[in-house]
Amino acid sequence: MIRSSRRSPILLSILLPLLLLGAGSAQARLNIEVTGGVEAAQPIAVIPFGVSEGLIPGEDVAAIISADLARTGRFKPLPTRDMLTMPSSHDEVDLRDWRLLGMNNLVIGRVETEGTGYRVSFTLYDVFRGDQLVGSSLVSTRLALRNTAHRIADILYEKLTGQRGVAATRIAYVTASGQDESQILTLRVADADGYNAQTILSSGEPIMSPAWSVDGRRIAYVSLENKRAAIYIQELASGRRELVASYPGINGSPAFSPDGQRLAMTLSKDGNPEIYVLNLLSRELTRLTDHFAIDTEPAWSPDGRSIIFTSDRGGSPQIYRMAASGGPAVRISMQGDYNARASYAPDGRSITLVTRVGGRFRIALIDPERGTMRLLSNGSLDESPSFAPNGSMVIYATAHGGRGVLAVSSIDGGGNQRLSQDAEEVREPTWSPFMN
Amino acid sequence: MWQILRHNPGAFYWSLGLHVLFALLLFVGIRFERSVTEAGGQARAVQATIVSDRALEQMVAGLIDEPIELITETPAEEPTEAQPDPTPGVDESEEQTRRAAEAIRLETERLAEAEAEAERLAAEQARLEAERQAAEEARLEAERLAAEQARLEAERLAAEQARLEAERLAAEQARLEAERQAAAEAARLAEQRRREAERRAAEQARLEAERQAAEQARLEAERRAAEQARLEAERRAAEQARLEAERLAAEQARLEAERQAAAEAARLAELRRLEAERQAAEQARLEAERQAAEQARLEAERQAAEQARLEAERQAEAERQRRLEAEAELLAAMEEERLAAELARAQQEQAARERAAEQRARHGADEAQRTLESDPRSELEAEQISYLTERYVPAIRDRVRQVWVQPMAVDRNRTTVVSIQLLPGGTVVPDSVRVVRSSGNTAFDQSVVAAIYRASPFQVPTGQLFERYFRDFDFTFKP
DSSP states (O other), X not given: OBOOOXXXXXXXXXXXXXXXXXXXXXXXXXXXXXXXOEEOXXXXXXXXXXXXXXXXXXXXXXXXXXXXXXXXTSEEEOOGGGOSOOOOSGGGOOHHHHHHTTOSEEEEEEEEEETTEEEEEEEEEETTTTEEEEEEEEEEOSTTHHHHHHHXXXXXXXXXXXXXXXXXXXXXXXXXXXXXXXXXXXXXXXXXXXXXXXXXXXXXXXXXXXEEOTTSSEEEEEEOTTSSOEEEEEEXXXXXXXXXXXXXXXXXEEEEOTTSSEEEEEEOTTSSOEEEEEETTTOOEEEOOOOSSOEEEEEEOTTSSEEEEEEOTTSSOEEEEEXXXXXXXXXXXXXXXXXXXXXXXXXXXXXXXXXXXXXXEEEEEEETTTTEEEEOOOOSBOEEEEEOTTSSXXXXXXXXXXXXXXXXXXXXXXXEEEOOOOSXXXXXXEEOOOOO | OHHHHHHOHHHHHHHHHHHHHHHHHHHTHHHHXXXXXXXXXXXXXXXXXXXXXXXXXXXXXXXXXXXXXXXXXXXXXXXXXXXXXXXXXXXXXXXXXXXXXHHHHHHHHHHHHHHHHHHHHHHHHHHHHHHHHHHHHHHHHHHHHHHHHXXXXXXXXXXXXXXXXXXXXXXXXXXXXXXXXXXXHHHHHHHHHHHHHHHHHHHHHHHHHHHHHHHHHHHHHHHHHHHHHHHHHHHHHHHHHHHHHHHHHHHHHXXXXXXXXXXXXXXXXXXXXXXXXXXXXXXXXXXXXXXHHHXXXXXXXXXXXXXXXXXXXXXXXXHHHXXXXXXXXXXHHHHHHHHHHHHHHHHXXXXXXXXXXXXXXXXXXXXXXXXHHHSHHHHXXXXXXXXXXXXXXXXXXXXXXXXXXXXXXXXXXXXXXXXXXXXXXXXXXXXXXXXXXXXXXXXXXXXXXXXXXXXXXXXXXXXXXXIIIISEEEEEEXX
C-alpha cells in the first residue's frame, strides 16, 4: 500500500507497504491512498415522474423530493431544464447520459392510479456503477401525495447517507397576525418543508413554547387565553386537551422527558422562576432548582438523566446543567454574555442555543464537553432553535423583511434556507420527533 | 507771426514793447493798485498846500467844476487841459459870450497873474511833489518790498502750512482711506469668505443632493435592471421550459433513437478500439493474467485449505470441549475444582491459538514484506517502486483528489478501497472500478467511484512498469 496524505504526501509516499497476493511470488499490488476531497453536496438527478395516461396528480412528486434533498444540504439536485432526457422507466434509462452530466445518482419514478388513490413507484440508480440501489413503490391517497413524496425522499436519503431522513417529520410553531386588540395567535403544525400547515389552536391571547411529546402525538404549550399563563397538553389527532399547570405567576417552558412520563416546566409560584418536574402519571410536582436568580427554559438530555436550563445566577443568562433529579448545577456555556433557549442534539453530543454576538442574536452550536461554540445562523434576531430528529439540521425563527419567518440550517455546513410561506409573523418553531 | 514781422515790423516791435510793458506792469501790478489807493492821500496834501494862498483859493473855487482828478495828472498838463474845458461851458448863448468875453479879458489879466503865481506854485508843488513822490516811492518800494517779502514769506509759510496741512490732510486722508480700504477689504474678504463658505455649503449640499439623487437613481436603475433581468430571466426560463417541453414532447422519441444509435456506434467503436488495444497488449498481458489467475487460484486454495484446517481445528476443539464437558460432568462430584481449572486453561490455550492463526492470516502482507526484503529480487522491485512513487503516484493521487467531491459529514474513520483497471495510456477501463471494501456509506462509495472515472485518463508509464503496476491497482479513499 502506498500511503499519502495532505499533510506530507511525499514523505508518506516513500513508505511502501506492499500487498502481496501470492505466497511465493514477489508480485506487488499498487495501492494509492487519497484523502481529503472537497466536501460538498452530491449531484443527483431526480427526473420528473411519469404519469399514466390522463392522470394529473395534485403534486409534482419529483420536485418535492428534490427540494427535500436539497434542504438537507447534502445533495444538489440537477435543475429540470438541464436534463437531456426524462426517462420514467428502466428501459429508457441510459446511465451514460448522466455520467456525462456528472451525476452520482439518478432517480426515476411513475405515478399511477390505484383504487381511489395512487401507486408511486421509484428507482434510485448508482450512475457510475450502474446498480439499482433502491426500487420500490408506495401506495398513497390523493391527499397524502405530498407526504408520500417526503417518505420517498427519506428512503433515498437514508439509502445514500446511512442516516434517517426527516422530510416526513413535522414542525410546530406559533403565528401572529393583526395588531393589539384584534391580534390573532395560532398554534400550527406543518410538514417539515413548511407546507400543509394546520391550525390546532387559535387565540386572541399569546400562545408560547410549544413542545412535542416523544411519540409526536401531543403538544404541550403555554396559553394566556384566560389572561394568565397556563400549561396545556393537547392531543393532535383528537384536539382534546388537558390543563396541567395553572399556578399563580409564571407557568412556562414545558418540556417532555424522553420517556414521556414527565414534564419539566418553569413555575414562579414560590416567588421566583424555578425549574419543576411534573410526573404526568402521579401528578406529583418536584422542585429542582432553588436559587434567587431566574431559572427557566428546561430541556432534557436524550438519555433523560440531566436537564439543561437557562439561568442568570452568574449575572448574565447562561446555560447550566443539573441532574434530572435536581442538585447542583454546572455552567456549560462558556462563551459570550448571553446564551439561552438551549436544547440537546438527538445524539446528546451538542447543544443548540441562542447566543448574542456583537449585539446580534444568532443560533449557535456548542460542544459541552470541549466548550467550543460554532455559529449556525447569520441573522440578528434569530430565536428558538430546535434540532431535527436526525440531528442533521436545526430549525429556528429569524427576521426577514420585517417579520418572523422560519429557517433551516444544515449542521454540516449546507447553509441556511428559509421555509415559511405564511403571511403572518411566525415564531417559536419546534421540530417533531420521527413520526412512525 | 514771421509774416507779420516781415510786412509790418513796426507793429511787431510795438507788440513786443507792449508785452514787455505788460510784463513790467504785471510784475509791479500791486504798486499800480497801491498808487490808486495813495492817490487820495496825495489829493489831501495838495489841498493843504492850497489853503495857504487866498487867490489860489478863489481860483480853485471858481474852477470848482474842474475835476479834481486832473490834479493827479501830470502837473505840466494841468493848465492845458483845464483851458479847453471851460470853453464849451461858455457857449450857451451869444449874450453870455459877450459878457463872458469881457469877463475873460478881465479874467485873462487876472489869470496871467494867477498863472504866473500858479506856475511858480506848480513848480514848487511839482518839486515838492517829486521829492515827496520819490520819498514816497522809496518808502513804498521798501514797504512794497517788505510787504512783498512778508507776503512772500506769508505766502511761503501759508503755502508751507497749506502744503503741510495738505500733506497732513492727505496723509490723514490716505491713512483714513487706507484704513477705510483695509476695513472695506477686510469686510470684502469676510464677505467673500462668507459667500465662499455659503457657496461651498451650497455646493456641498447640491453635490450631496446630486449624489443622493444619483445614488437613488443608480439604485433605482439597478433595481429596475435587476427586476428587468429577473423578469427577463423568468420569461426566458418559462419560454425555455415551454420550448423544451414542446421539443421534448415532439422529438424525444426521434432524438432518443438517434442518440442511442449514435451512442451505440460510439460504443462499438470504443469497444473495437479497446479490443484492438487489448489485443496489442495481449501478449504481455496473458502472462500477467495467467500469473494473476495462478495466484488467485493458489490464494483460493490456500484460503480454502486454511479455512478447512481452521474449521477442522474448530470442530476438533468443539468435540474435545464437548468431551471435556462430558468428562467434567461425570467427574464433577470428585474433581470439580481441578477440572474447572483445566477447562479454563484449555480454553485460554485455544483462544491464543486462534489469535495466532488470525494474526498469521492478517499479517501475511507483513511477513511477505519481510520475505521480500530478504529476497535479492526484491531490491530491484524496491527501486522500481521508489521510482514510481516519486514519478507517477503523486500526480495520479492529486488528479483524483482534485475531482473528488466527497459527501459532507462522513465519519472520519470510514475507508473505501476500490480496484481499477487501466488501458495502456491511462484510460480507466469502463465498468472496471470495483468497490473492494465498502465504507458502509453509499454516498461516500459513490463519490469515490465517480472521482476515479472523472479523473480518467491517468498519467502512467508504459511498457513493463505499466504492465507490472498500473494495469490493475487499488485506491484507498479516506475522508
